[in-house]
Amino acid sequence: MKGRVPAGTGRLGDRIFGGTAKGAGLLVIAIVTLIAGFLMSQALPSLAKDKVNFLTSTQWNVDGSPLQFGIANLLWVTVLSSVIAMLIAVPFGIGVALFITQYAPAWLSRTAATLVDLLAAVPSIVYGLWGLQVFGPHMGGIQKFLVTYLGWFPLFKPSGIGAASTILTVGVVLSIMVLPIITALSREVFAQTPVANKDAALALGATRWEMIRTAVLPFGKPGVISASMLGLGRALGETVAVMIILSALADGSAWSWSVFHGGETFASKIANNAAEFDSPQKAGAFLAAGLVLFLLTFVVNSIARIVINRSKALSE
Amino acid sequence: MKTQSRQRFASITGVALVGVLALSGCGSDNNPAAPAAGNGAVNAADCPTGTLNGEGSSAQKNAIEQAISDFQATCSDATINYNPTGSGAGIKQFIAGQVNFAGSDSALKDEAKPGSTSIEQADADKTCGSPAWNLPMVTGPIAVGYNVKGVDKLILTPAVTAKIFSGAITTWNDAAIAAINPGATLPAEAIKVFFRSDESGTTENFTKYLHAAAAADWAADPAKKWSGKGEGKEKSAGVANAVKSTEGGITYAEWSYAKDNKLGIAQIDNGAGPVELTGEAVGKAVAVATQAGSGNNIKLQLDYATKEAGAYPILLVTYEIVCSKAKDPAKATLVKEFLNSFAAADEQKKLQDIGYAPLPSAVQTKVTSAIGALS
Numbered sequence: 125m126k127g128r129v130p131a132g133t134g135r136l137g138d139r140i141f142g143g144t145a146k147g148a149g150l151l152v153i154a155i156v157t158l159i160a161g162f163l164m165s166q167a168l169p170s171l172a173k174d175k176v177n178f179l180t181s182t183q184w185n186v187d188g189s190p191l192q193f194g195i196a197n198l199l200w201v202t203v204l205s206s207v208i209a210m211l212i213a214v215p216f217g218i219g220v221a222l223f224i225t226q227y228a229p230a231w232l233s234r235t236a237a238t239l240v241d242l243l244a245a246v247p248s249i250v251y252g253l254w255g256l257q258v259f260g261p262h263m264g265g266i267q268k269f270l271v272t273y274l275g276w277f278p279l280f281k282p283s284g285i286g287a288a289s290t291i292l293t294v295g296v297v298l299s300i301m302v303l304p305i306i307t308a309l310s311r312e313v314f315a316q317t318p319v320a321n322k323d324a325a326l327a328l329g330a331t332r333w334e335m336i337r338t339a340v341l342p343f344g345k346p347g348v349i350s351a352s353m354l355g356l357g358r359a360l361g362e363t364v365a366v367m368i369i370l371s372a373l374a375d376g377s378a379w380s381w382s383v384f385h386g387g388e389t390f391a392s393k394i395a396n397n398a399a400e401f402d403s404p405q406k407a408g409a410f411l412a413a414g415l416v417l418f419l420l421t422f423v424v425n426s427i428a429r430i431v432i433n434r435s436k437a438l439s440e
Numbered sequence: 441m442k443t444q445s446r447q448r449f450a451s452i453t454g455v456a457l458v459g460v461l462a463l464s465g466c467g468s469d470n471n472p473a474a475p476a477a478g479n480g481a482v483n484a485a486d487c488p489t490g491t492l493n494g495e496g497s498s499a500q501k502n503a504i505e506q507a508i509s510d511f512q513a514t515c516s517d518a519t520i521n522y523n524p525t526g527s528g529a530g531i532k533q534f535i536a537g538q539v540n541f542a543g544s545d546s547a548l549k550d551e552a553k554p555g556s557t558s559i560e561q562a563d564a565d566k567t568c569g570s571p572a573w574n575l576p577m578v579t580g581p582i583a584v585g586y587n588v589k590g591v592d593k594l595i596l597t598p599a600v601t602a603k604i605f606s607g608a609i610t611t612w613n614d615a616a617i618a619a620i621n622p623g624a625t626l627p628a629e630a631i632k633v634f635f636r637s638d639e640s641g642t643t644e645n646f647t648k649y650l651h652a653a654a655a656a657d658w659a660a661d662p663a664k665k666w667s668g669k670g671e672g673k674e675k676s677a678g679v680a681n682a683v684k685s686t687e688g689g690i691t692y693a694e695w696s697y698a699k700d701n702k703l704g705i706a707q708i709d710n711g712a713g714p715v716e717l718t719g720e721a722v723g724k725a726v727a728v729a730t731q732a733g734s735g736n737n738i739k740l741q742l743d744y745a746t747k748e749a750g751a752y753p754i755l756l757v758t759y760e761i762v763c764s765k766a767k768d769p770a771k772a773t774l775v776k777e778f779l780n781s782f783a784a785a786d787e788q789k790k791l792q793d794i795g796y797a798p799l800p801s802a803v804q805t806k807v808t809s810a811i812g813a814l815s
Contacts, residue, residue: 372637372672399526
C-alpha cells in the first residue's frame with residue numbers, strides 16, 4: 125500500500141492550505157502588476173509630451189511649457205553608486221557568511237550573526253547623517269590617493285565636490301547598508317550545504333579552503349545570487365541616505381563619468397521634489413523616472429533568475 | 441534543564457531592561473520657550489475646544505510650533521497639528537479639503553501654471569465655498585551665510601551676490617568683492633556655493649530678490665528650483681551644515697539656521713548702505729510692501745529692490761491660508777482664536793528669538809482686522 129492521497133479527493137486541510145498559498149502568490153503578482161500599471165499610466169502622458177530624448181538627455185525642465193526631461197544623469201549616478209556598493213558588499217558578505225558558518229566556533233558565530241543583523245536595523249537616515257558627518261571626511265585621503273595615481277582615467281577625474289558628498293562615498297555607505305541582507309541569506313544557504321558533500325571533499329584530502337571552494341560555494345551559488353539581487357534592489361532604491369550625503373548638481377552642469385562627482389539618483393530626485401508635485405505633467409515626469417528604476421530592477425532580477433536556473437539545471 | 445531556565449530568566453531580564461531604557465526615553469523632547477503668563481489675545485475663560493489640522497511650509501515650522509505651544513498652554517482643550525510638508529503640498533491639501541489651514545511661502549496664485557488649467561486661488565475659493573484669504577503671519581529673513589576664516593564682516597551688493605551665486609565670481613579675493621569690502625582681508629580660496637536641492641520657497645524668494653535687484657546679472661526667472669551654480673544639499677539644515685563644514689562656503693538659508701550653525705551673515709547693501717540682518721531691518725522691508733489682493737485677502741507684493749534706508753530686503757513671508765467662512769462652523773472659533781494669538785504683538789516679538797522678524801505694526805493691524813472678519 126503506497127498510501128498516497130489520490131488527486132481530486134483532497135481533504136479540507138489540503139484544499140484550504142493550497143488555496144491560501146495560491147491566493148498569496150496571486151496577490152503578490154497582482155500588487156506588482158498594479159504598481160507597474162500605476163507608474164505607466166502616470167508617466168506615459170508626460171513621456172509623450174517630452175520634447176527631448178528621454179534616455180539620453182540630461183535636461184530636466186518640468187515646470188515650464190516646453191517639457192524637456194531626460195534621465196541620462198540619473199541613470200548613470202544610480203547605476204554607478206549601486207555597482208560600487210555591490211562590488212564592496214558581495215565579497216564582504218560572502219566572506220562574513222563563510223566565516224560564520226565554516227570557520228567560527230559556535231559561540232562566536234551566534235554573536236557575529238546578531239551583530240551583522242543589527243546593521244540592518246539602523247534607519248537609513250542615521251546612515252545618511254553618519255556617512256556625511258563622520259565617515260565622509262575620511263574619504264578625503266582615499267580620494268586624494270586615487271586622483272594622484274588614476275586621475276587620468278575618466279572614472280577618477282577630480283571634481284570640485286567635497287570628499288564627503290561624492291558618488292564614491294555614497295557607494296561605500298550603501299555597501300554597508302546592503303551587507304546584512306547579503307550576509308543573512310548567504311549564511312542560511314551555506315549552513316545547509318549537505319554534510320556528505322563537505323565530508324567527501326575533506327576525505328579526499330582537500331584543505332578547508334578547497335572544501336569550501338568545491339562543496340560549499342557551488343551549492344550556495346543560487347542562494348548567493350538571490351541574496352545579491354535583493355541587496356542590489358535595496359541599493360538601487362535607497363532614498364534618504366543618498367539625499368543627505370550626495371551633493372546635487374546645478375542644472376546645466378557638464379557631463380562627467382567621475383565617481384568623485386555629485387548628482388542625484390532616481391529615488392533621491394523623486395523624494396527631493398515630491399512635496400512640490402503641483403501638476404499631473406510634473407508628477408508624470410518624475411514617475412517616469414520611477415518607472416525606469418522599476419524596469420531596471422526588474423531586468424536585473426530576471427537576468428539573475430536566468431543565471432540561477434541555468435546553474436541549477438547544470439548541477440542536476 | 442537548569443541552563444534552559446537560567447537562559448530564559450536571563451533573556452526575560454534582558455528584555456525588561458531594554459524596555460525600561462526605551463520607555464525612559466519617552467517624553468516630549470520638543471521644548472520651545474516656556475510660555476509667559478498673559479500673552480496673546482486669548483483669555484483662559486473663553487478657550488475654544490477642538491482640533492485643527494494645518495499643513496505646509498517648512499520655513500515657518502519653528503514659528504508655528506512656538507505659537508501652537510503657547511496657545512495650547514493657555515487653552516489645553518484645543519489641539520493644533522501642523523505638518524511641515526512643504527508649501528506646495530500644503531496648498532494641495534487645502535484645495536482638496538483635507539486640512540483646515542495651509543501655510544505657504546507664497547500666496548495663492550491667480551494664474552494657472554504652464555501645463556495645467558487650474559488656478560490656485562479659484563480652486564481654493566471653490567473648496568471653501570467662500571473666498572480663501574491669505575494672511576501674512578511669519579516673516580522669515582533669508583540670511584546669506586558664509587564661512588571664511590578671518591572675515592567677520594562681509595558686505596554684499598545685489599550685483600555681486602548674483603555674480604557669486606551664478607558662478608561669475610569664483611574666488612573670495614575677487615576685485616568686485618574687495619571693492620565693496622575695504623579693509624577686509626579676503627583669502628585667495630575658491631567660493632563654494634551651496635543651494636537647496638529640494639524645491640523650496642526659500643529658493644523662490646531668494647531668486648525673486650536676485651531677479652528684482654540685480655536683473656542684469658540674474659536673468660533666470662524666480663522659481664522654487666535653483667537656476668544658478670553650486671552643490672545642492674537637502675533642506676536648510678543641509679545647506680547650513682555644508683557651509684559650516686566647508687571652508688569658503690556660502691549659501692542662502694533661513695536666519696535661524698545660519699544663526700544655529702554660527703555662520704557669518706553678510707550685510708546687504710541695496711543702494712542705501714550696508715544693512716545688518718536684524719528683526720527691525722526686516723520689518724522695515726515688509727512695511728514698504730504693497731498689497732496685491734483685495735480687502736482682507738492680504739497678498740503682499742514685496743519690493744526686493746527697495747532702497748529704503750535700514751531695510752533688509754531678502755526675506756520670505758509665510759501666509760496662513762484660511763477660508764473666510766469656515767467650512768466646519770465648529771472650528772470657526774478655534775481658527776479665529778489661534779490666528780489671533782499668533783498675530784498678537786507679544787507672540788510676534790517672541791518669534792524674534794527663534795530667528796524670525798515680527799510683523800510691522802501696519803501689516804499686523806490689517807491682519808488682525810482680517811482675522812476679526814473670519815466667520
